[in-house]
Amino acid sequence: MGSRKGVSASELRGEVPKEIFDVLVELEDEGLIWLKRGGHKAIVMCAAEGCPGKRSVGGTPANPGNVAKRLRRWVSNCPEHR
Ligand SMILES: [Zn+2]
Numbered sequence: 857m858g859s860r861k862g863v864s865a866s867e868l869r870g871e872v873p874k875e876i877f878d879v880l881v882e883l884e885d886e887g888l889i890w891l892k893r894g895g896h897k898a899i900v901m902c903a904a905e906g907c908p909g910k911r912s913v914g915g916t917p918a919n920p921g922n923v924a925k926r927l928r929r930w931v932s933n934c935p936e937h938r
Pocket residue numbers: 902903904907908909934935937938
């Protein structure tokens with residue numbers, strides 16, 4: 857992980873809705889994702905070895921709760937999006 861140029865989930869506090877922030881912190885803590893700046897706000901990268909999975913997260917989604925839920929589901933479905 858050392859060579860990745862990313863951003864820590866905690867740096868996004870206040871930049872994304874709380875529901876999404878909480879999920880990002882949790883998934884990062886579990887080592888399931890890493891983040892970088894890009895897209896509308898941040899790009900969520902799947903941390904699984906060799907997995908190209910990524911999702912863009914905006915700062916002002918219409919339905920943050922839904923986005924948070926989908927992020928969680930996306931990560932737990934990781935083997936399917938390889
Ligand atoms: Zn993945």
